[in-house]
Amino acid sequence: MGDLNESALLQRIFPRLAAVSGVVVGPGDDAAVIHAPDGRTVLSIDTLVEDHDFRLHRASGFVTTGYDVGWKAAAQNLSDINAMGAQPTSLVVSLTLPKKTPVAWVEDLADGFSAAILALGAEGCGIVGGDLGAGPVVVVTAAVTGSLDGRKPVLRSGAQPGDVIALAGTVGRAAAGLALLEANLAVEALEETSVHLIHLQCRPEPPLAAGPAAGRAGVHAMIDISDGLLRDANRVAAASGVAIDLDPVVLERLADPLRHAAQLLRTDPLSWVLGGGEDYGLLASFDQTVTLPAGFIAVGSVSAGAPRVRCGSLAPAATGWDHFAD
Amino acid sequence: MGDLNESALLQRIFPRLAAVSGVVVGPGDDAAVIHAPDGRTVLSIDTLVEDHDFRLHRASGFVTTGYDVGWKAAAQNLSDINAMGAQPTSLVVSLTLPKKTPVAWVEDLADGFSAAILALGAEGCGIVGGDLGAGPVVVVTAAVTGSLDGRKPVLRSGAQPGDVIALAGTVGRAAAGLALLEANLAVEALEETSVHLIHLQCRPEPPLAAGPAAGRAGVHAMIDISDGLLRDANRVAAASGVAIDLDPVVLERLADPLRHAAQLLRTDPLSWVLGGGEDYGLLASFDQTVTLPAGFIAVGSVSAGAPRVRCGSLAPAATGWDHFAD
Numbered sequence: 034m035g036d037l038n039e040s041a042l043l044q045r046i047f048p049r050l051a052a053v054s055g056v057v058v059g060p061g062d063d064a065a066v067i068h069a070p071d072g073r074t075v076l077s078i079d080t081l082v083e084d085h086d087f088r089l090h091r092a093s094g095f096v097t098t099g100y101d102v103g104w105k106a107a108a109q110n111l112s113d114i115n116a117m118g119a120q121p122t123s124l125v126v127s128l129t130l131p132k133k134t135p136v137a138w139v140e141d142l143a144d145g146f147s148a149a150i151l152a153l154g155a156e157g158c159g160i161v162g163g164d165l166g167a168g169p170v171v172v173v174t175a176a177v178t179g180s181l182d183g184r185k186p187v188l189r190s191g192a193q194p195g196d197v198i199a200l201a202g203t204v205g206r207a208a209a210g211l212a213l214l215e216a217n218l219a220v221e222a223l224e225e226t227s228v229h230l231i232h233l234q235c236r237p238e239p240p241l242a243a244g245p246a247a248g249r250a251g252v253h254a255m256i257d258i259s260d261g262l263l264r265d266a267n268r269v270a271a272a273s274g275v276a277i278d279l280d281p282v283v284l285e286r287l288a289d290p291l292r293h294a295a296q297l298l299r300t301d302p303l304s305w306v307l308g309g310g311e312d313y314g315l316l317a318s319f320d321q322t323v324t325l326p327a328g329f330i331a332v333g334s335v336s337a338g339a340p341r342v343r344c345g346s347l348a349p350a351a352t353g354w355d356h357f358a359d
Numbered sequence: 360m361g362d363l364n365e366s367a368l369l370q371r372i373f374p375r376l377a378a379v380s381g382v383v384v385g386p387g388d389d390a391a392v393i394h395a396p397d398g399r400t401v402l403s404i405d406t407l408v409e410d411h412d413f414r415l416h417r418a419s420g421f422v423t424t425g426y427d428v429g430w431k432a433a434a435q436n437l438s439d440i441n442a443m444g445a446q447p448t449s450l451v452v453s454l455t456l457p458k459k460t461p462v463a464w465v466e467d468l469a470d471g472f473s474a475a476i477l478a479l480g481a482e483g484c485g486i487v488g489g490d491l492g493a494g495p496v497v498v499v500t501a502a503v504t505g506s507l508d509g510r511k512p513v514l515r516s517g518a519q520p521g522d523v524i525a526l527a528g529t530v531g532r533a534a535a536g537l538a539l540l541e542a543n544l545a546v547e548a549l550e551e552t553s554v555h556l557i558h559l560q561c562r563p564e565p566p567l568a569a570g571p572a573a574g575r576a577g578v579h580a581m582i583d584i585s586d587g588l589l590r591d592a593n594r595v596a597a598a599s600g601v602a603i604d605l606d607p608v609v610l611e612r613l614a615d616p617l618r619h620a621a622q623l624l625r626t627d628p629l630s631w632v633l634g635g636g637e638d639y640g641l642l643a644s645f646d647q648t649v650t651l652p653a654g655f656i657a658v659g660s661v662s663a664g665a666p667r668v669r670c671g672s673l674a675p676a677a678t679g680w681d682h683f684a685d
Contacts, residue, residue, distance in 0.1 A: 057399055057512060058443075058512050058514065061598075062443070062512075062514050062515055062516075063403065063439045063442035063515070063581075063582060063583055064401045064402055064403035064439045064440060064442070064443045064445075064503075064505065065402045065403065066399050066400070066401050066402070066443070066507070066512045067399065067400050067402060068398065068399060069395030069398050069399055069400045070398060072394065072396060072398055073383055073392050073393065073394060073395055074392070074393050074395045074400040074504065075390045075391070075392050076390055076392070076393060076449065076451055076487065076488065076502070076504060077389065077390035077391065077451065077488055078451040078452070078453045078488065078489060078490050078500070078502050079453065079490050080453040080455060080490050080492055080498075080500065082455050082492055082494040082498075084494075084495070085492060085493050085494055086492070113389045113390045114390060116388075116389035116390070117384075117388070117389055117390045117392070119390075123402065125402055125403065125404040125502055126404070127404045127405065127406040127500050129406060129408050161402065162402065162403055163404060164404050164405050164406050164500075166406055166408055166411060166412070167408070167411050168408040168409075168410075168411055168496065168498065169410070169495055169496055170494065170495055170496075172406075172408075172455060172494065172498050172500075174404070174406065174453050174490075174498075174500040176402070176404050176451055176502030177390075178400065178402060178504075179390065181392070186383060186384050186388075186392045188384065188388050189388055189389070190388075255389075256389060272387075
């Protein structure tokens with residue numbers, strides 16, 4: 034980036050961003066102005082840090098591209114809006130970059146952001162602004178806004194005894210992909226299902242149609258599974274003051290697509306199902322009389338009692354990711 | 360922070376944040392939900408990076424506190440909303456912290472955020488959410504929202520020939536304070552005015568009443584001076600397609616409070632006035648028939664012609680800050 038100043042770099046990035054339409058003020062001024070049609074705006078922020086949330090280069094030769102990082106930053110932010118039952122409306126992005134970062138890497142990152150927005154079905158959501166600065170490692174922070182289109186926000190706290198617990202999207206795949214990467218196996222030597230797990234670690238696919246659909250169906254509570262099924266289910270149980278039972282038969286079935294990778298790494302695929310985050314699926318609590326919206330499957334039930342999550346006879350050690358855990 | 364996990368750290372921080380009132384959903388869920396009373400939301404994002412935007416420890420013994428960093432992160436974000444003529448409504452904050460960061464430092468940072476919000480007059484603005492992760496240096500990113508209360512957003516592009524260019528807040532003081540810090544003088548040995556300049560570098564005071572007041576007065580164009588008076592004036596000139604003349608007599612007067620520090624460092628105080636950012640004053644272009652709102656002083660005029668900024672006979676070298684300049 035040595036030959037480009039901040040303005041010149043921004044001029045290279047802007048044209049690559051998902052087209053911004055329907056905003057009051059787009060990129061280029063002190064701030065953007067977006068529509069908030071129902072008089073409310075949903076708002077969240079999330080960060081990816083090099084060497085903590087991704088590694089640019091691994092001993093195996095595997096390279097995380099700018100495109101991957103842009104895609105993942107978009108996906109994890111869009112997922113927070115999804116979890117409220119809302120539709121994403123805009124992103125603002127702050128990039129901290131080492132001075133040695135190639136301009137092409139930054140352009141690739143912008144392409145990844147735009148591609149994720151379109152591929153995941155958030156067409157209406159443009160990148161309306163940003164900030165650019167230097168630092169020792171790559172740090173990508175995005176803030177995202179969303180619209181509830183007149184509906185109630187879906188909180189973690191609304192689960193009720195008798196509810197059905199349902200899952201949209203996948204669990205454990207990104208975690209399995211990460212484990213494969215950390216094993217430093219040569220990616221070329223892996224079979225297709227393992228390569229796909231690595232792909233999903235780099236470019237997760239939150240089910241963005243499912244959140245608003247759940248909202249329209251009157252879902253009682255919802256969370257996105259970013260820190261692991263057990264840990265995030267525990268958050269719903271704690272916020273709602275209920276007990277949650279996950280069906281061990283369903284959990285075993287969710288582990289099926291992971292068994293090949295688990296054999297390769299000699300580990301239990303259930304640990305990925307229960308403890309793996311970053312697939313950005315949705316865990317939702319529906320009234321038992323509701324027909325589950327497309328994309329959801331039943332995975333458990335809610336009962337009265339002290340907040341806790343049980344998985345039948347399974348006694349998992351994995352409880353999810355903590356940035357500051359030892 | 361070794362003894363606290365992410366949840367425990369958040370529990371220590373939440374109670375220290377400026378009270379959140381009048382939001383639909385506050386901190387603690389997947390995303391917040393704020394009001395957007397006029398059906399629009401103003402949105403911006405800004406980042407501070409350790410060793411680039413601040414230094415925790417200097418050879419002189421000077422220490423940048425968590426409180427300072429929190430204050431400055433709040434101030435620079437609130438200033439972007441101010442520059443649109445809007446009122447801040449909420450902040451979301453993402454913290455990247457080395458694992459060795461003391462918990463007390465993070466609590467101090469939360470206190471600085473809250474104190475700046477209150478002291479700068481953004482009472483209605485709460486911290487409604489955030490993200491916490493680990494990294495090699497401290498990185499603080501905030502995204503900020505604002506409300507225009509039914510008014511038009513104030514852009515950089517509306518300056519018209521015949522307009523008066525006006526300034527709210529100060530220029531050059533934070534830059535002078537930074538120069539004093541970088542000279543590594545013992546702060547205890549400095550006289551009061553120099554200590555105050557350093558204070559303003561650490562805890563800038565954007566004039567948050569001035570932006571909405573300018574909006575109500577029908578201001579034509581506005582920008583916050585975050586990269587230097589000349590550079591930001593040039594942005595208004597370029598966006599508006601006009602020429603701007605700054606009054607050299609007024610510029611000399613703006614340099615007066617900086618002369619003592621300039622003598623000490625054997626430099627020209629005008630370079631701070633013209634090139635120094637981070638005071639977060641406002642540069643605005645008003646119709647010449649408008650009575651300037653409280654807090655604004657006239658500093659120049661707009662004429663037709665190729666976009667450029669002139670300062671009479673002054674030929675300044677300083678053109679403002681660029682993160683990636685050599």
